[in-house]
Amino acid sequence: MTLHITLVKIEETKISSDKAKKFIASEKNGAECIFVGKVRNENAGKKVTGVTYDAHDQAVIKSFQSICNNAKDKFDKNAKIFLEHVKGYAPVGEISILIAVGSGHRDEAFKICRYILEEVKHGSPIWKKEHYTDGKEEWLPGHSLRPKKEIKL
Amino acid sequence: MEIELRLYGSSKILSDKDALKIELPNNSNIEQLREILSKIISKKHSKSNLKNLSKTAAFFSDKNEVVNDNYRLKDKESISIIPPIGGG
Numbered sequence: 134m135t136l137h138i139t140l141v142k143i144e145e146t147k148i149s150s151d152k153a154k155k156f157i158a159s160e161k162n163g164a165e166c167i168f169v170g171k172v173r174n175e176n177a178g179k180k181v182t183g184v185t186y187d188a189h190d191q192a193v194i195k196s197f198q199s200i201c202n203n204a205k206d207k208f209d210k211n212a213k214i215f216l217e218h219v220k221g222y223a224p225v226g227e228i229s230i231l232i233a234v235g236s237g238h239r240d241e242a243f244k245i246c247r248y249i250l251e252e253v254k255h256g257s258p259i260w261k262k263e264h265y266t267d268g269k270e271e272w273l274p275g276h277s278l279r280p281k282k283e284i285k286l
Numbered sequence: 287m288e289i290e291l292r293l294y295g296s297s298k299i300l301s302d303k304d305a306l307k308i309e310l311p312n313n314s315n316i317e318q319l320r321e322i323l324s325k326i327i328s329k330k331h332s333k334s335n336l337k338n339l340s341k342t343a344a345f346f347s348d349k350n351e352v353v354n355d356n357y358r359l360k361d362k363e364s365i366s367i368i369p370p371i372g373g374g
Contacts, residue, residue: 170374186373187294187295187298188294188373189294189346189350189366189368191350192346192350192366192368195350218373218374229373229374230373230374250374253373253374254371254372254373254374255371256371257371257373258294258346258368258371259371259372259373259374260294260295260296260369260371260372260373261372261373262295262296271335272295272296272298272299272335272369273372274370274372275295275369275370275371275372276370276371276372277342277343277344277370277371278344278352278368278370278371279341279342279343279344279352283355284341284342285341286338286341286342
């Protein structure tokens, strides 16, 4: 198996970098690239306590499969890819997304990792609601999946 | 007719539940759903940051694919509203 994708319900379990490293391990790998995205304590001058991630589960899995398969087609058909993203409330410091790639060479490993991250941000139906130290909360703006030419504000 | 609008992301401000029942004239399409949604937002949620949601949102059919504004809705159909996304 060369592809692992999961939407992790954070009340049930957490994203594990050890699990990711084990999954991509192979003697064929000349490079292993791991990206870990975390919830940080500040955004746009506001002090953040945590982020609630909402997701359209089925569409997220479908998009993850498509993104990872495109990455393999584009950069390295033999790459091993591990992709997990959380759903639910994640406090500051928690891993929100982990992408691990095992490939024959460093260039492909870096490119696949970056490609997957950007595509997930722009194509996977996931939303973030930030929670602040003053008790307020806010859904963050994002990228519309409606064709740009149709949007007339 | 009535449809079920399944709520995600910022659209969850529209209801305490996961979905909203919306009354529409028979044979309505997504464009008409956008108009009704815009009215609901201006009436009940004008102070929220949902002002542009009816224009910026996409809609998923039960096949989890974006449908265009000409897509005809059926009575009792369940459709998902997809506000602008941004995970990671």
